[in-house]
Amino acid sequence: MKRQFKRYPCIEGFAEKLVEWIDQQPNGICLRGEGWCQHFNESYEAIAGVGVRESYTSSLLNAATFIESNQDYVFVHLNYDVKNELHGLDSRHSERVSFPQWRIFIPNWIIKVQENHIEIGWMDDTHSSAEADLLIQQISNQKENHQHAVGQKRTQSTWSKEAYLTALKKTLAHIQAGDIYQANICQEFYWEDVALHSAQVFNQGFRTNQNPFSAFYKLDGMHCLCWSAERFLTFNGRKIISQPMKGTSPRGNTEAEDRMNFQSLQRSEKDRRENVMIVDMVRNDLSHFAEKNSVEVSELYKVVTYPKVHQMHSTVTADLKRDVPFFDALLKAFPMGSMTGAPKRRAMEIIEQIEATKRDLFSGTIGLITPDGNADFNVVIRSLLYNESTKSLSC
Numbered sequence: 001m002k003r004q005f006k007r008y009p010c011i012e013g014f015a016e017k018l019v020e021w022i023d024q025q026p027n028g029i030c031l032r033g034e035g036w037c038q039h040f041n042e043s044y045e046a047i048a049g050v051g052v053r054e055s056y057t058s059s060l061l062n063a064a065t066f067i068e069s070n071q072d073y074v075f076v077h078l079n080y081d082v083k084n085e086l087h088g089l090d091s092r093h094s095e096r097v098s099f100p101q102w103r104i105f106i107p108n109w110i111i112k113v114q115e116n117h118i119e120i121g122w123m124d125d126t127h128s129s130a131e132a133d134l135l136i137q138q139i140s141n142q143k144e145n146h147q148h149a150v151g152q153k154r155t156q157s158t159w160s161k162e163a164y165l166t167a168l169k170k171t172l173a174h175i176q177a178g179d180i181y182q183a184n185i186c187q188e189f190y191w192e193d194v195a196l197h198s199a200q201v202f203n204q205g206f207r208t209n210q211n212p213f214s215a216f217y218k219l220d221g222m223h224c225l226c227w228s229a230e231r232f233l234t235f236n237g238r239k240i241i242s243q244p245m246k247g248t249s250p251r252g253n254t255e256a257e258d259r260m261n262f263q264s265l266q267r268s269e270k271d272r273r274e275n276v277m278i279v280d281m282v283r284n285d286l287s288h289f290a291e292k293n294s295v296e297v298s299e300l301y302k303v304v305t306y307p308k309v310h311q312m313h314s315t316v317t318a319d320l321k322r323d324v325p326f327f328d329a330l331l332k333a334f335p336m337g338s339m340t341g342a343p344k345r346r347a348m349e350i351i352e353q354i355e356a357t358k359r360d361l362f363s364g365t366i367g368l369i370t371p372d373g374n375a376d377f378n379v380v381i382r383s384l385l386y387n388e389s390t391k392s393l394s395c
Contacts, residue, residue, distance in 0.1 A: 047110070
């Protein structure tokens with residue numbers, strides 16, 4: 001059965017209203033930012049999936065068959081600790097928000113917000129054109145809620161300053177011993193007893209920080225507000241694109257200072273070395289499922305300007321082997337090297353020893369698969385995770 005689409009005229013502020021409406025539904029996701037689907041010759045102000053028509057719940061290692069057999073819009077998230085299943089590792093720490101380890105689902109509704117129109121898609125066996133008309137009216141009537149959060153405002157951390165410095169010393173000792181070349185060590189900040197209006201926080205954050213791989217995701221009372229600038233993997237036909245980011249500089253307060261910060265990052269030997277370590281790891285990751293001699297670095301040390309920072313990234317491309325499903329390739333490359341370190345497996349083991357809490361969906365990925373088999377996945381960074389039942393907010 002093929003999804004039906006109906007087109008509507010543009011409505012001012014519709015993408016923000018869409019996020020507000022999704023926040024009132026049990027399950028929904030809205031991808032925002034110019035990075036999503038840019039390699040598919042498609043451009044969206046937002047693309048959303050709402051409700052669950054069908055979800056995949058069997059083995060993650062067999063998910064490629066489900067995805068390829070449905071040929072529909074499929075949304076995916078993978079928590080960082082999916083690494084345990086993929087690499088034979090384990091995690092002993094607790095987590096505050098507790099997203100499911102992974103979720104793969106086909107939504108009831110697909111909503112595309114483009115420059116000149118809006119499209120709503122449904123399946124005839126469950127919904128109708130009249131219901132789509134009602135849906136667009138409901139979304140259009142959404143009012144902005146100006147109340148961000150109610151409750152405890154004091155920021156807490158799982159580490160004291162002394163514990164943080166101790167963690168860094170342990171990491172340096174592993175580098176000096178030759179166990180790893182680098183590791184991405186994270187600490188958690190959190191707030192308890194918070195009643196968060198997630199849609200308002202996400203929309204306000206996106207207005208000021210329109211990063212290309214942002215996502216608003218609500219799943220059974222779990223919320224992810226993600227303003228990511230980093231692509232993990234794109235699959236366009238048999239072409240694979242990865243764009244690891246390493247190297248950051250703040251924007252300047254003046255044009256001259258901003259230019260100086262940009263140029264300083266371009267020349268930074270430290271950031272270049274850090275970046276190229278991850279590029280080499282990505283080249284190795286892609287080589288496991290790429291056609292022979294097809295892995296190339298098309299951009300190295302490219303500095304891109306975002307609303308709040310300058311960011312160094314590189315682009316690695318490859319051609320996927322004919323007999324390899326793209327989702328299997330995604331799992332082979334997961335988790336992304338930019339959030340682990342090099343070499344990846346040893347870095348993940350050391351991270352587990354040093355960090356104090358699980359990362360949950362942070363350092364994982366959120367992605368979209370289209371009916372023609374293309375797919376785009378981000379890196380979940382610059383994010384807030386919220387559990388509405390426990391009222392816990394994590395960063």
